[in-house]
Amino acid sequence: MNVVKHGFILMFASIIASGSLSLVYHQTEPIIEQAKSDEIKNLLTEVFPSAADFHLLEGFEPVRLDKIVKIKEIYIGFDDEELRKGLVAKVEVVGYGGPILILVGITKEEKIVGIKVVEHKETPGLGSKITGVDFLNRFTGKSLRDPFEVKTDIEAITGATKSSVAVTKAVQKAATLILQNKEVWLK
Amino acid sequence: MKNLWNVFVNGIVEENAVLKLMLGLCPVLAVSITILNGVGMGLATTFVLLGSNLTISIIRRWVPKEIRIPVFIIVIATFVTITDLIMAAYFPPLHKALGIFIPLIVVNCIVMGRAEAFASRQSTVWSIVDAIGIGAGFILTLFILSGIRELLGNGTILGYPVVPSNFEPALIMILPPGAFFTIGLMISIFNTIFKKKGAGGGHQHGSS
Numbered sequence: 001m002n003v004v005k006h007g008f009i010l011m012f013a014s015i016i017a018s019g020s021l022s023l024v025y026h027q028t029e030p031i032i033e034q035a036k037s038d039e040i041k042n043l044l045t046e047v048f049p050s051a052a053d054f055h056l057l058e059g060f061e062p063v064r065l066d067k068i069v070k071i072k073e074i075y076i077g078f079d080d081e082e083l084r085k086g087l088v089a090k091v092e093v094v095g096y097g098g099p100i101l102i103l104v105g106i107t108k109e110e111k112i113v114g115i116k117v118v119e120h121k122e123t124p125g126l127g128s129k130i131t132g133v134d135f136l137n138r139f140t141g142k143s144l145r146d147p148f149e150v151k152t153d154i155e156a157i158t159g160a161t162k163s164s165v166a167v168t169k170a171v172q173k174a175a176t177l178i179l180q181n182k183e184v185w186l187k
Numbered sequence: 188m189k190n191l192w193n194v195f196v197n198g199i200v201e202e203n204a205v206l207k208l209m210l211g212l213c214p215v216l217a218v219s220i221t222i223l224n225g226v227g228m229g230l231a232t233t234f235v236l237l238g239s240n241l242t243i244s245i246i247r248r249w250v251p252k253e254i255r256i257p258v259f260i261i262v263i264a265t266f267v268t269i270t271d272l273i274m275a276a277y278f279p280p281l282h283k284a285l286g287i288f289i290p291l292i293v294v295n296c297i298v299m300g301r302a303e304a305f306a307s308r309q310s311t312v313w314s315i316v317d318a319i320g321i322g323a324g325f326i327l328t329l330f331i332l333s334g335i336r337e338l339l340g341n342g343t344i345l346g347y348p349v350v351p352s353n354f355e356p357a358l359i360m361i362l363p364p365g366a367f368f369t370i371g372l373m374i375s376i377f378n379t380i381f382k383k384k385g386a387g388g389g390h391q392h393g394s395s
Contacts (some may be wrong), residue, residue, distance in 0.1 A: 006254045013258050015245075017265040024269045028276035035279045125358040 044075055044088050047114030048105035051077030051085045058184065065173040068094040068166065074185065077105070084108065087185055089178065090118075091171035097121035098163040100130070102170050106178060106187050110144040117173070120163075127163035135164070139171060146177050148172035191316045198320025205328045205370075206377040210296040214288045215329060222345050225333025226326060227281045228288060233322025235292050236301060237315065238266035242312035243306040250307075259302045260293075267293045281309050297321065318323040328373070335369050336360045 044054045057074040064070045073090040086107040093100050098121035105114040117131040129135055138154050148171050150156045156164035178185060204210045211232070216384055219225040242262045250258045269291045274282040282289065292298065306314040337343055339362030342350040350356075359365045 002251075002253070006251060009250065010254055010257060010261075013261045021265055021268055024272050028272040031271070031276035032279075035276065039279060091224050124361055125356075 019056060043085060043103055043116065043118060044077070044105075047103045047116050048077045048086060048088050048113065050079070050107075052080050053078045053082075053087065057087070063177065065177055066169065069170050069173040071174055072101075076185070082184070086113070087178070089174045091170045091174045093166045095120060095122050095130075095166040096127050096160070097123060100163070100166055100170070102167060104139075104174055106144065106175075106186075108177070110182070110186070112139050112142050112144070112171070115139045117167070122160070122163045126157075127160040129157045129160055130163045130167050136165075144175040146175075148175060191313070194313060195317045195320035195323070198317060198322070199327060200329030200381055202321065203296040203324040203328065203377070204300075204321055205325060207381075208297075208300070208330055208372050210300055212370070214291060215332065216363070216370060217334055218285055218288050219329055219333035219366060219369075220361050221245045221284075221337045221341070221343075222330065222333045223281065224284050225329035227278070228285055229322070229329040231285070231289060232292055232295060232297065233276065233318070234270055235263065235266045235295075236298050236322050236325075237318040238269075239263045239298055239302050240306040240314040240318035241311060242266075242301050244309060247307050250278060252320075255307060256303075259274035259299065259307070263298050263302065264293050297325065323342070332366070332369055332373060336365055340365055 005035070041054065048054075054075040054077050057076055060074050062070060062072045070092045071089055072092050074089040075090075077085045077087060079085050086105065089104045089106065091102045091104060093102065099119070100117060100122070101119040103114075103116045103118055107113050113182060115136050117136070120128065120130065122128050122130060135157055142148075147153055148168050150161070150165050150168050154164070154168045156168075175178070196267055198204075200207075200384070205212060205215050214228055214232075218228045239259070239262050243259060246258070246262075247255075267290060270292070271282075274285075274289060301317060305317045309317070334344065337345075338349070339357050340362075342348055342354055344358040357365070
């Protein structure tokens, strides 16, 4: 008899727990969704400040461009009059400590306006310097037709060559793909 | 003579969860890289502790001994999920920084330990005070530990640079070894200071 009684007590506890959880979930879900989309919007605006709105490029499947580089998403940036200003590419590259997620903002004029490292697992203090403006400013203002090679036109971070090469390679590969598709994506 | 104030202080000193009972060390070591993360983790755990202690002390009369552990786990898991959702909704950066360590509060021995050793035996008021005391001890420990690590490892306090520009931050302090060094020193210093108290009194609510 105890088994049945205990079972009922446990069931009762679970019902109350799941009831209160669903209540909290329904209260917080819209706020969490809002926070997530705000976060994406903020990141995109950071790398492409002149665009007013962003839309995910529909029908774009993630493409692997290299052993270590992969373009995951492309957002088209629009101005106030719904005209295309350029795009933001979300690129993933394998660095020294793991995948590095990078956002690159590119204008219609085929120039890089902004770049940001969103996620990385590089060594703190060394490879993690790829997130700093000192390093990322080496990319802004460059043309997509530039070589994007460490030593040629991008200076690597001292002690973090591998991380620097990874970011540079990601930009290089992404630039090539975007140039190939510029008639569709940038016009 | 044991009044509410003693219960509160007991949670900070004699039964300091991290420095005396050595519970919940994993999240403490992992998230104490910056003060914000450390104190955020402390507050989240305290909220869960408060909720679970309060609930368990209320329902303890109706929970048979044999199934108390599963019931406690349901209560704790519920509060952890609520904390997780609230943090994701209102403090997304902190939620992102603490990551997996928020859901992992479920298996934090401190919470289960207080439920089993205190809340399931004491009245509601005492259980609340106990939760606040243990929580305060936990937050204080995390504050000191993450403060030392952030200052020496990054040269900042709460994100603001406070050291002269010729100070080279000791990288090791924000890497895992720095956490072990600091917590080791803190435990030894803490236990040297509060040695007499511990040896004389003993633990009234031992939770081994």
